[in-house]
Amino acid sequence: MPIFFDAIFLISLAAMVVVYPMYFMQLSAFGKIMLRDHPDLLDGRGKDSTAIYALLNKVKDGQLDGVALSPEALLAYSSAKRLLYLGLILFLVVLLIGLTDASLSKRG
Numbered sequence: 340m341p342i343f344f345d346a347i348f349l350i351s352l353a354a355m356v357v358v359y360p361m362y363f364m365q366l367s368a369f370g371k372i373m374l375r376d377h378p379d380l381l382d383g384r385g386k387d388s389t390a391i392y393a394l395l396n397k398v399k400d401g402q403l404d405g406v407a408l409s410p411e412a413l414l415a416y417s418s419a420k421r422l423l424y425l426g427l428i429l430f431l432v433v434l435l436i437g438l439t440d441a442s443l444s445k446r447g
Contacts, residue, residue, distance in 0.1 A: 348440075352429075355426060359426050365418050365419040366419050367388070369391060369394075369395060369415040369418075369419045370390075370394070372412045372415050373394060377406065380394075381394070
């Protein structure tokens with residue numbers, strides 16, 4: 340495989356190592372902001388990352404269950420979503436290049 344693809348693979352892999360911890364830190368910050376600004380919307384949900392992720396997915400058009408989120412919560416929401424999508428794209432790039440390299444190396 341050309342050195343260009345090797346470089347993209349390594350850069351994407353290194354970026355993944357940085358982006359995923361940033362995502363989980365931002366997800367935690369989103370949960371803390373939601374707990375502080377909108378405790379009524381959490382209705383007994385835990386503070387674990389799974390519950391916060393479910394909460395992140397329920398936000399639609401800046402609202403959660405019909406209640407507008409605070410500006411700080413909206414900023415944390417958009418940052419967490421952006422990091423999630425960036426991590427997903429980086430993972431798919433690494434996967435695509437890795438599978439392509441494996442497929443081409445089998446052919447000889």
